[in-house]
Amino acid sequence: MKDQSIAKSIFCFLFFALIFLSSCQVKEECSKFLAEEYLDEQVDTTMTKSAPEYRDTLLKWLGETPIKGLNCSAYHLLFYSSHGFGQSIKFVKKNSGCFLRVKCVTKEGWDSNCKEYQIKITNEEWNQFEEMIYDFNFWTTVPQFKTTEGVLDGYVYLLEGKRPEAENCGKRTYRFIGRGSPIRDKIGALCDYIMEYEDQLALSYGKREIK
Structure with missing residues (x-):
């Protein structure tokens, strides 16, 4: 009888210890999402409809694929100027690297x-990139789409993000935002930094020459 009581006590201890450790692991995995709060925003239905169409056109021109269906973390920046120059910058994190x-x-x-x-x-270069994403509040900033009126020779940034791991934390797993010729705009600044970061990596890996 005494042995049964001891065994039961050990089982209870192990059970609650497992729950505690699992809880700690979940909290650690969700730590970078916990502070996120999503504000309500007035949706511009015209932009909400036209932005995905414009994105799909750029993807076709660039021979690229959307990231929304991926089951891994990914961020995709599309840039297009009125001068006819466009660039696609895609960061992806898979099990293989x-x-x-x-x-x-x-x-x-x-x-x-x-x-x-x-x-x-x-991984360090990915972490540096992802740190920019969170520092500039990509996942929470509103409005989703914004353009600057009256700009000649303008340009467009379209930025998508996918993070399946946030689902277990009850947070956004996909985000699509856009900016047209942004001036003093946090997301516009983020896109500028992504362009600069890609240029740094291209130079360091010998994929681009200094002009």
Whole structure:
């Protein structure tokens, strides 16, 4: 009888210890999402409809694929200017590693330093990139779409993010935002930094020359 009581006590201890450890693991996995709060925003139905159509057109021109259906973490920036230059910058984190792929579209005769390539980057380089995403509040910033009126020779940024791991934490797993010729805009600044970061990586991996 005494042995049964001891066994039962040990079982209860192990059971609650397992629950505690599982809870700690979930909290650690969700730590970077916990502070996120999603504000209500007035949706511009025109932009909500036209932005995905414009994105799909750019994807077709660039020979790229959308990230929404991926089952891994990924971020995809599309840039297009009124001068006919476009660039796709895609960061993907898989079980096999972290990757950066760049594609370009230019007018014939256009002098561009953009060259298409794909490289495997380090976890540290991915973490540095993802830190920018969170520092600039990509997952929470509103409005979703915004344009600056009256700009000549403008350009567009479209940025998508996918993070399946956030589902277990009750947070957003997909986000699509856009900016047209942004001025003093946090998401516009984030997109600028992503372009600069890609340029740094391209130079360090020998995929681009200094002009």
